[in-house]
Amino acid sequence: xxxxxxxxxxxxxxxxxxxxxxxxxxxxxxxGFDFTEHDNEKLKGVSRVRSLxxxxxxxxxxxxxxxxxxxxxxxxxxxVEMISHMTPAEILPGAKQFVEDCRAAGLKTxxxxxxxxxxxxxxxxxxxxxxxxxxxxxxxxxxxxxPEVFLKGAEELGVKPEECVVFEDAIAGIEAAxxxxxxSVGIGSPDVLGKANLVVSGLSEMTLDKLEDVGK
Ligand code: BG6
Ligand code: MG
Numbered sequence: 001x002x003x004x005x006x007x008x009x010x011x012x013x014x015x016x017x018x019x020x021x022x023x024x025x026x027x028x029x030x031x032g033f034d035f036t037e038h039d040n041e042k043l044k045g046v047s048r049v050r051s052l053x054x055x056x057x058x059x060x061x062x063x064x065x066x067x068x069x070x071x072x073x074x075x076x077x078x079x080v081e082m083i084s085h086m087t088p089a090e091i092l093p094g095a096k097q098f099v100e101d102c103r104a105a106g107l108k109t110x111x112x113x114x115x116x117x118x119x120x121x122x123x124x125x126x127x128x129x130x131x132x133x134x135x136x137x138x139x140x141x142x143x144x145x146x147p148e149v150f151l152k153g154a155e156e157l158g159v160k161p162e163e164c165v166v167f168e169d170a171i172a173g174i175e176a177a178x179x180x181x182x183x184s185v186g187i188g189s190p191d192v193l194g195k196a197n198l199v200v201s202g203l204s205e206m207t208l209d210k211l212e213d214v215g216k
Contacts (some may be wrong), residue, residue, distance in 0.1 A: 002183070002215035003163040005102045006153045007131075009113035011044060011169030013095045014121060014188050016083065018087060023078040024055055027071060033059035045170025047114050047143040048072050076117075085122040094204025099130045105208055106193070108132045110153035112166065114143055133157050144172040147180030154182075165214055167203070171195070183214050 010016045017097045021040045028035055035058050043051045052072050056063060063071065068126040088096075096216050102109055111118060118136035122128045133156035142148040154164050166177035169187040174196045177184035185200060186193025193199045200206055 001163065002107065002165055002211060003159045004108040004154065004165075005099075005211070006112045006150050006156050006164055006166045006167075006177075006182070007099065007189075008045070008168045008170070008173050009111055009118050009121060009136075010115060012167050013092060013099075013111075014086070014090055015092055016115075016123060017044060017171070019079055019082040020051075023075045023082065025186065026049065026056055026078055027075045027121065028059055031056075031059060031061055033061070035059070045144050045168070045172040047137065048076065048116070049144065066110045078118070080117065083121055083124065086121060088125045088127075091125050091127070092204075093202055093204075094206065096127065098203040098206050099127070101208055102211075103130065108157040108159060109136065110157055112149045112153045112163065113137065114140075114149065127141060140203075144170065145175035145179060147176045147182075150176055150180045150182060153198075154180075165211060168193075168196070181198075185211075185214060 007013060011135055035055060042054060049072060052068055053184050063178060085133040099109055109131050111131045113136050116137035132180045134154050139152065140149045154161050161181040164182040165184050166184045167187060168184060171192055174184050174186055176194055177197065184196040185198045186196035187200060187202060198210060
């Protein structure tokens with residue numbers, strides 16, 4: 001039986017992908033090249049450091065480790081400025097309701113995100129208190145598809161991996177759930193997230209009945 005739901009943040013609870021994209025694009029432009037929204041898909045769920053490596057490779061630009069640190073910091077300053085204006089209106093449709101439904105049904109809830117800015121965002125959208133555990137980029141050393149972020153969540157909740165369902169918009173996140181021995185629900189397109197136990201277009205489509213089916 002399912003005892004807990006673990007939620008990714010970017011792309012599942014809020015659509016911050018557009019802010020990440022704007023900030024990374026500004027950085028690429030400052031280095032003299034550009035990249036598309038299609039390329040941006042490859043950055044979803046990927047850590048800050050790894051995202052920069054990918055973007056630099058697309059631009060055919062090489063930088064020293066020290067330079068890369070400065071560039072990642074610059075991007076994050078622009079990103080933080082953008083998310084500082086976020087409000088609860090930016091919660092994706094149905095997301096808050098479904099987390100509340102889970103809690104009302106007696107299930108535990110956790111956040112499992114690669115982002116070091118998770119707490120800032122949760123505070124801005126007023127959802128800090130809806131999670132029994134918050135595991136973010138400041139608490140993990142191995143990025144998705146490594147299951148560390150979700151295994152730590154299960155541990156903090158006091159549940160077994162097989163009692164958890166992970167909600168993810170990134171293929172790396174679905175792979176992390178599978179590697180951790182958890183069930184998963186993909187948020188997005190079945191073409192991309194076919195490995196998940198169920199795929200829905202958004203949490204507004206999710207119900208406790210569907211969750212029960214995933215647990216079977
Ligand atoms: C993930 C996003 O949730 O967090 C990635 O999907 C992002 O795009 C990663 O790079 C790290 O985020 P941050 O806020 O620590 O730079
Ligand atoms: Mg995501």
